[in-house]
Amino acid sequence: MKLAEIGEFGFIARVRQRAESCADLVLGIGDDCAASRPAPGELLLTSTDLLIEDVHFRRAWSDPRTLGRKSVSVNVSDVAAMGGKPASLYLGLGIPGGVAVEDLDAFADGVLEACAEYGAVLAGGDTCRSPGPWFISVTVQGRVPEGELLTRQGARPGDLLWVSGRLGDSALALRELLAGGRPAPALAARHLDPSARVALGRALAVQGLATAMIDVSDGLLADLGHILDSSVVGARVERDALPLSSLFRDALTAEPALLDLALAGGEDYELLFTSPPQCAAAVAALAADGVPVTQIGRILPQEDGLLLVDALGRPCPLPRRGFDHFS
């Protein structure tokens, strides 16, 4: 069935029927605005992300449901990085007129499924025809108790540097996809269907263990750079401490230069955070559900800059950092 048969309002009605509600949502999909009741003592967190076909994703690599899931996860990851919990999402969708209703339904299924997994609801959106590629915009609202907000600012010299999960899998999968290959399913999933680390972010915030936090979307060193800039500090990263999956290690054995993907590849959606040394045992205890938490370095005074060192403490060259959409 073509989208023209149900039209814009037909599609909205289908999504509206399936969207869940929650206690704080006074008014969801179907009016000029959604209306929700803020919780007393909690800050409102908001972040917006774009996913553009052939820039952020290719339709050939991902079924629509998985694309819907990823659209939610990358956005929710920003709330996790502040120590917050997602509450509601708003979806802007620009789609070519010829798209099948089945594909759109599957996309919406993925969005709603991921929302439910994160305990959030889809509360509004806008659907339009695109004369070009798929354009997806997702805006998440989350909450965090006022005293628990974690920003990029707050890392202090002496703090330990930690990262969740494994680095580089997503970039390695992307590299194989770009080369026309078919990455191993576990690797592909890390790129096409990442998880936002909401539970870990909340635990760090509730227990007051982190001094600064960011999610790794632009690449480890680029995102660490954001913490260093905001906190006005330097850092030393231990190359051999980077948490790598066995699939990534296998690839690395064959091609050592691939380590750059773990350092600068991006789209890991892991949490990178700093924490005082006396909290190390409490932080390590947060590893759960196969998501390790690994110390990868230490915060230094600003004048030391950003150092990458090998197992013997010798400086290694830094790869080109992260991704800029226009450079």
Add this chain to the structure above:
Amino acid sequence: MKLAEIGEFGFIARVRQRAESCADLVLGIGDDCAASRPAPGELLLTSTDLLIEDVHFRRAWSDPRTLGRKSVSVNVSDVAAMGGKPASLYLGLGIPGGVAVEDLDAFADGVLEACAEYGAVLAGGDTCRSPGPWFISVTVQGRVPEGELLTRQGARPGDLLWVSGRLGDSALALRELLAGGRPAPALAARHLDPSARVALGRALAVQGLATAMIDVSDGLLADLGHILDSSVVGARVERDALPLSSLFRDALTAEPALLDLALAGGEDYELLFTSPPQCAAAVAALAADGVPVTQIGRILPQEDGLLLVDALGRPCPLPRRGFDHFS
């Protein structure tokens, strides 16, 4: 100067420098999320809109600054339609790589200028390369005291039907632009640089004068249809009561069929609302700054449906309603 010279992060830094802050914004542009402090007793309003090049606008018709202004106004209009006041905006921007920095700066100027006019701040966003057209997503957050929320639901038989401003100017300007003409500046401005009726919406909410409200974006009859569906009522619209500008009346004299543009043209961004008859004098008194408030009909029981009548009360045929992106 080309965007590639300053890059994505250079552009964000330029916007961040110029964005204003406000008391409730704990954290604006520059972290993973914006963080703001909700006001006790107020509901949070949220709406998201897409503006896609060659679907919603053409670059040849509008300078970038005016496009930035319109992107804000159409989104803020949704908050006005709930009786609320806008607080913060989030901008997603997909732009072709070859765009000049001067054009992007002018676009950001327009966004920031319109935000300031509405008493709102730009609090976050995402900027990416688009392989196709300009793709703009705007999400607004606003506030309304809990008892003052105005929805599409609440119109009752016997209520009077009112609309602000003048209808059809925007659609008439668009028609002339599509035909390759140059509409009169006052007419063009109504399409390219519309105003959100925030002050009027707030006044209606504060004084408790409206029972249901919507903004006219899809066309008068289509948006009235949304009120009728949500409120489960019918309505009678008096054709000769529609508020028309002198420019529109001139065009209408030459071509009577143009009246359809006032009934179904869309993008008026006026407020359409219902109000009990005993409030009529108070509503009429809200006309201000050249924005009239005009009674154009009355709410009927649902079984009467939607009637358009002439000066003698005779039914007139209804034009095709509104715009569907896919039908």
